[in-house]
Amino acid sequence: MKKNGIIVLxxxxxxxxxxxxxxxxxxxxxxxxxxxxLINKLEANRRKIKxxxxxxxxxxxxxxxxxxxxxxxxLQKPDSIYLTIMGPFGIELAQALVTKENFVFYDxxxxxxxxxxxxxxxxxxxxxxxxxFDDLLDAFVGSVNLTPNLYRQPDKYFVDGxxxxxxxxxxxxxxxxxxxxxxxxxxxxxxxxxxxEGDQTLxxxxxxxxxxxxxxxxxxxxxxxxxxxxxxxxDYRKISVNKNNIQIDFKLxxxxxxxxx
Numbered sequence: 232m233k234k235n236g237i238i239v240l241x242x243x244x245x246x247x248x249x250x251x252x253x254x255x256x257x258x259x260x261x262x263x264x265x266x267x268x269l270i271n272k273l274e275a276n277r278r279k280i281k282x283x284x285x286x287x288x289x290x291x292x293x294x295x296x297x298x299x300x301x302x303x304x305x306l307q308k309p310d311s312i313y314l315t316i317m318g319p320f321g322i323e324l325a326q327a328l329v330t331k332e333n334f335v336f337y338d339x340x341x342x343x344x345x346x347x348x349x350x351x352x353x354x355x356x357x358x359x360x361x362x363x364f365d366d367l368l369d370a371f372v373g374s375v376n377l378t379p380n381l382y383r384q385p386d387k388y389f390v391d392g393x394x395x396x397x398x399x400x401x402x403x404x405x406x407x408x409x410x411x412x413x414x415x416x417x418x419x420x421x422x423x424x425x426x427x428e429g430d431q432t433l434x435x436x437x438x439x440x441x442x443x444x445x446x447x448x449x450x451x452x453x454x455x456x457x458x459x460x461x462x463x464x465x466d467y468r469k470i471s472v473n474k475n476n477i478q479i480d481f482k483l484x485x486x487x488x489x490x491x492x
Contacts, residue, residue, distance in 0.1 A: 309365070
């Protein structure tokens with residue numbers, strides 16, 4: 232039952248997957264870029280974010296639940312994620328600290344902490360998705376790691392109105408990824424994942440961009456897991472990036488029960 236409690240409390244971050252955008256500064260005039268330059272610009276902006284702190288609300292809709300909560304997330308690349316989930320009236324429900332090596336999940340209502348080593352199986356058990364630690368960092372910022380595509384031509388590349396459209400086929404993973412990029416902001420505004428047979432499995436939308444440290448960051452993230460009929464809406468109220476005073480300060484209460492997982 233306690234493990235089920237962990238999953239319920241952490242479901243708020245279950246659907247945050249690959250996708251997002253870190254666009255460059257918008258301009259009144261723009262040139263249409265070849266795919267190589269476009270990917271290089273997107274990836275360079277993603278790497279500018281070294282630390283991130285965000286506060287906002289999150290709504291999760293699934294066949295078995297319809298919940299909302301406020302939350303705070305602190306990221307320090309390349310090695311740590313700290314998350315606090317609050318209930319009504321600012322009551323703390325849970326805290327989680329995940330690094331590349333270890334994790335600590337604290338159930339505030341039960342005053343119980345669960346600890347263990349991080350590996351792909353643990354991350355998949357907690358977040359219910361096959362997500363690497365680095366992808367998890369990028370997901371909270373609303374970005375996507377484009378490093379594998381830096382030296383690879385998209386299978387399709389064209390301009391549709393005010394959007395670049397890039398399509399990548401992955402024979403190893405048996406899927407197809409489509410990105411739509413605003414030609415002015417150079418940000419990924421839409422993300423679609425398809426099976427190799429053409430069935431859509433995931434859709435992401437990113438909006439309400441604001442320039443922070445000359446990087447446009449999305450304040451609104453919408454992800455829909457079509458296969459599992461799950462949807463998540465994230466609305467950031469406040470975001471800070473690359474600040475020297477962004478720190479992770481997480482200490483368990485002295486009387487907390489600690490369980491190795």
